[in-house]
Each structure stands twice: as C-alpha cells, then as structure tokens.
Amino acid sequence: MSILEIIGGILIITGSLFLFLGALGIYRMPDVYNRLQAGTKATTLGAMSLILGVGFLMPGWILKILIIIIFIAYSNPISSHALARAMHLRKRFMFFKNEEIDAYKEIDKNNNPEK
C-alpha cells in the first residue's frame, strides 16, 4: 500500500462518516429548517471528502474531481436555499420552539417581486 492509497482510504472513511452523521441529523432534527442545516453541511463535506479520496486512489482523475468538487460546493447550498424558501412561502413554519424569532415573516408572498 502506498501513501496515496492510505490518504485516499482515510478521506473516503471520513466522508462516509460525515454522510452518516448527515443522515442521522435528518432523522433527529425536529423541523424542516434544522433538517436542512444538518443535511446540507454534512453532505457537502462528506461528498467532497469522498470524491477527493477517490482522486487520491486514482491520480489520473484529479482534474475531473476538482471540477466535481467545485460544482458540489456551488450547487448544494443553492438547492437547500430553494427548499427552505419554498417551505417558508408555503407557510410551513414548523419551528421547534420560540416561533417568534422569524424575521422572514415580513415578506408577504404577494409583495415578492419574483412571484
């Protein structure tokens, strides 16, 4: 086993661990926003680390892997923003507690210029 393979294996294991923690977070968190919090962060670093680990095992693919990592970092937060915004515009305020801390309620669906 070369040093690259060991680093790659460690990265893949770390990535799968973070992906598992993300899944556990989606199961344990009480409402949709907190679930998105756990899901987005853990899956972003998990997928990045896992793919980078594959890059260490297969050094010829490293350029493709860097591009995929950039795309993941670019698109994952946008999808979570779209989900959270859609949930809020459909009036699903499933807050766990202290529901009054909600600055976004001032945005009326009818005032929104994109609607």
Next chain:
Amino acid sequence: MKSDYLKKLPLKTKLSRFFMHWFLLTLVWFGFTNTFAAQEVLTGLIVTAMISFLSIRLFTCCDLRILSPGKILYMLQYIFVFLIALIKSNIDVAKRVLSPSLPINPGIVKFKTKLNKNFAKMVLANSITLTPGTLSIDIVDDTFYIHWIDVKTTDPEQAYKEIAEPFEKILLKIF
C-alpha cells in the same frame, strides 16, 4: 430576464466578459478531457468559443479584471477561510446531532449586506449556508434572511458581525 440589456453595455465590457467565459469553459473542457492532443485542444477551443458566444447574456458574474494577481490572492485566502469554516461547521453539526439533549435554539434573523453585485451576494449566501449553524433562506435586494440553529442575537448589526463579516471583508476586495 431582459434579453436586450446587453445592448446597453459598452463593447469593451462585452468582449471582456466573453473572453472570461471562454477561459472558464476551456478550463472545464481540459479538466474533463484530461489530454493535450492537438485535435482535442482545437475542438475544445472552437466548441467553448461557440458556447460562450451563444450564452454570453447569461454570464454576468465577472470579466477579465478578476484575473489580476491581487484578486487571485484574495480568492485563495477566501478558499482557505471557507474550507476552515466548512470543517468547523461539520464538527458543529456532528456535536449537535450526537449529543443526547439536541442543543438547538432555532430562529430566523436578518441583516443587510454591503455587496452590490448579484454574483457576489450569491457567493456570500452559499458561504453562509456552509458555515457553522447558519442557513441562508432568501436574499431580497440587500437583505439576507438567515436561519440560525442557535440564535445569539436578533439585532441585524450584531447578526451581521457574527455571521457575515469575515467573508464579506474578502468579497468586497474581490468584486
């Protein structure tokens, strides 16, 4: 999107954007084909030039000025700060998920940003989503709405200092 906003731009800006777009697409092409044989390079240059000519009106983020050495140094600094924040946020999520009492105190706060370009705002929102305990829900003009898993303050200025300041300092220098 208005399709004729391009006509108002000066030719210099249009050309600069076109070459920046071409450059980025060429980088992606070389990343995916992973070879420097002459026919591959030629095909790539022609195809990416056609694509960047056809989709130039969708590309509003930046032009060639962003490739100046100072800005590239700030970009590297940004990537470094961002990666550290990403790792910290994952450790934070892991701690919250694994602790039996589930220590969360969620709420939505807002703050105003000083950035004025749409692309810069999007980069800031993406970075905020991947930093510890925050998730950007929406941007309306220059107001960010942030879901915070552990609300420390509802005051916009304080929230700005807690959440956005380290990223926005660097972004203001890049864009």
